[in-house]
Amino acid sequence: MKKLLIAGNWKMFKTISEGVQLVNIIKAGLHRITTCDIAICPPFTALSAINEALRDTKMELGAQDMYCETEGAFTGEISPLMLKDAGCRYVILGHSERRQLFHETNELIHRKIATALKYNLSPIVCVGETLEQREARQAFEVVKNQFDHCLGSLNADEIDRVVLAYEPVWAIGTGKTATPEQAEQMHSYLRRLLNEKYGNLVAGRIKILYGGSVKPSNSAQLMSKPNLNGALVGGASLKAESFIQIVTNACEQTFSGSSKS
Ligand code: 13P
Secondary structure (H helix, E strand, O other), X not given: OOOEEEEEEOOOOOOHHHHHHHHHHHHHHHOOOOOEEEEXXXXXXXXXXXXHHHOOOOXXXXXXXXXXXXXXXXXXXXXXXXXXXXXXXXXXEOOXXXXXXXXXXXXHHHHHXXXXXXXXXXXXXXXXXXXXXXXXXXXXXXXXXXHHHHHOOXXXXXXXXOEEEEOOHHHOOOOOOOOHHHHHHHHHHHHHHHHHHHHHHHHHHOOEEEEOOOOHHHHHHHHOOOOXXXXXXXXXXXXXXXXXXXXXXXXXXXXXXXXXX
């Protein structure tokens, strides 16, 4: 059975000391958890300190973005080598906030994914439609386009190290969540795209997370769906109690959810 992955995307919140304090409470609340994978993605400035705080745990560290070059004159950017050096295993790429606010294109995201893989970072690649696109019944087309252009040229070996995240833009930070059925519909569509390209075995191994207003009150229902393999949690990952509860719900799901392979 695939372990669920719960990743907390802290976005642009938490100073170093606030972050360490939060992680210490999360650690205490989750020290017995072994049945699901956990990743914490703080801002760049807190990566090293959080890595240190996570040292005696199974929780992993992730970054929220990186540039697609190893080093060079790219003022303000962070490279995969630097993320590895800071202790990262994951890096979130193609988040809708990067796409919308910083005009990241599928082409740039693809280059970032390829570079992350080259340096042995697992990219958590975000896809998802806006409200207008959903209302115009273009959600599947938009997500397919992002999938094709961001991941298109990866081979089976590479895709195996990718985590996908379906994050409908209309559900991010809005309090509106996709229903478990809506989420499952898109996740099974993504699984089908993976299947067509890489076959059953590889497609079945890839984790597809859901993100968009995941909270303790809706996470169990979402995670019960067969093609949801975890969550990318924004706002609720900033509060220890809610993040602990979401992870605890996911672990119970892993115990009881025999339908997931
Ligand atoms: P919220 O959980 O705050 O809606 O954010 C979701 C998200 O963007 C995670 O990457």
